[in-house]
Amino acid sequence: MRHLFGIPRQVIAVEWGDGEVRLSLPARGGRMTATFPLTAPPEEQGFEVSRQLQELMKRGTLSAPFCVVLPSHTCTFKLLKLPASNGEAKEQIWRTEAANQLGLPLTEIELAFYEQPEGVLAVAVRKSFLHTYLSPFVQLDLPIRWIVPSIIGLWLSVQKPPSGSWGILELKGNRERVTGATIALGADDRLRLVHAIALNGNNGEWLVGELQRTLALYHRTFGEPVTQLFLVGNRGWLEAENIGILPPMDELPLSADGNTVGERVLSAIANAIIANPSIPSFPPPEREPALVWRRVEEWLVGALTVLAIIGLIAGFVFSTRVSILREEVKAEQNLLTQQRRQLNQLTTSDFGAKVQSLEQIWSVASNPRNDPLELLYWISKALPTSVWVTELAFLRDGQVILRGSALSHSAVTDAVRALSELEIDKGKPLFHEVLTNYANARTVADRTLIEFQITAWLRERTTQRQRQVLRP
Structure with a gap:
């Protein structure tokens, strides 16, 4: 998600140099930071940064707008004391005045401006450096929206600046050495003076002298001494020097996510951009037609x-x-x-x-004598209530065998008579012949029951009597 009504919801901050590439990415509930070491020679580190970013692109984590953070010591800062002006010619006046006071041709530099009550703070960077620094992002066609010097982002990230004149001292480098320093001085939330210092092999004593001269210049120019300095970077690199001649120095409180100072700086700058999208920025690079056609x-x-x-x-x-x-x-x-x-x-x-x-076939299928269920219906309808059938056998040769119990021998006789007289199909008898195989008395629970077996033939009997199914 880019932004809503001009306010960005997510920002990716990235910075590389001094053998490292640092990122601060939006994540659930905060930000996710990472630092990747660069092992290639300095002239080939841009390709290594491009490969690292390409791996992250494959994971789908680089979809938000980018803020590319520039090392402050690569920029030049100048406060232009110009009269107030409006209209489209205002920026052109700023550009002309900045080129005159910096002594640099406009064809070789990119400019960014930061309006202040005392004037306009102009920030310049060489186009050759900016082109090299942005090349890993331009080659991947990443959505770059802001290009901000780190000292400007740090100044705007301070939510409650102290009263009076104060400043931020930023030391840039890696774990082994410091390569540059930038000091920003002002009063309250007004930024008045920024001095970028490239060490170029000089030691800490030389740096302390440069800082002292900058503080004296601020005092002479604005008539106020700097009473408080906030440090961002490796304080231990200055501990061995005579820093007692400098104003009281504390570490800048960075209430942002990150495991190292560099990562917390990026997260603080990203949060400052979300709160203030109109932060001073160099113009983002235009998409090259070749890249557009390549994407197409x-x-x-x-x-x-x-x-x-x-x-x-x-x-x-x-x-x-x-x-x-x-x-x-x-x-x-x-x-x-x-x-x-x-x-x-x-x-x-x-x-x-x-x-x-x-x-x-139809006559055979429609004959109720061939349907056991139909036979059971007619038999149960004809038998007297004093006779119970517990078993019925329907044999292929037309025999229907009934076994069960009766209350008396006369009940068995009545059952045989009823089956013999049973008629279906317009007065036709159902059975051709009915006889009793046996009727034996049996006492169960002080009561005498007659167990019987009755055999009936649906058609004329063609088998001998010894083929009948009997139960002894």
Whole structure:
């Protein structure tokens, strides 16, 4: 998400140099910071930074607007005391005056301006350095929106500046040595004087002398001594020097996420940009037409590749489906030809035989004597209530065997008579013959029951009596 109503919701801050590349990325509940060492020679470190950023791009973590933080000691600062002016010509006047006072041609520098009550603070950086510094980001076409010197970002990150004249001393370098220093001086929230110092191999004693001369210049110019300094960087590098001649010096409180001072500086600058999007910035680089066309070509190549793959898959599926449909149509045509051939071979007598066969099948299927459930219904309807059937067997030769219990022998006789007289199908008897196989008395719980077996034939009996299913 870029920004809402001009206020950025997420900002990525990045800085590289002195053998390291540092990042501060937006994350849930705060910020995520990282420092990557650069092992390549100084002239090849830009390519290594580009590779590191490309790896992060593949993870999808570099989608927010970028703030590229410049080392302050690579910039030149000058307070221009100009009369108030408005309109489009204001910036052109600033640029002309800055070029005159800095003694640098406009064709070789980029300028940024920071309006203050005492005048306009002009910040200049050489285009050759800026081009080299931004090349890893431009090559990857990253969304650069701000290019800010670190000392300006640090000054704006101080939420409650002390009263009176105070300043920030920023020491730049790595764990082994300091390569540059920048001191920013002002009163309350007004920034009056910024002095960038490149050490160029000089020691800490020389740096302390430069700082002392800058403080004296501020006192003479504005008539106020600096009463408090805040340090950002390796304090131990100055501890061995005579820093007692400088104003009281404390570490700048950076209430921002980060494991090292450099990472906390980036997070503080990112938070300051979110709070103040109109922070002084060098103009972001315009996207080169070659990069734009390269992105368009990459997108077109990717889109055409996807379309080609989809077309191949669709063609394969379509050809497979057509082959399957052809086989199905061919099988249906063969079946239709075969049925037509069989139909042509049929004669009138064949139709009569088939109709007669179907009638026979239907007569057998519709005969209730062939349905065990239908037989059970009629048998249960005909038997007296004093007879209980516990087992019914329906045999293929037409035998229906009933086993069960009755209250008396007369009940068994009544059951045999009822089955013999049972009629269905317009007065036709259901059974051709009914007989009792056995009827034996048995006492159960002081009560005498008659266990019986009755066999009935649905059609005329064709088997001998010894083939009947009996229970002794």
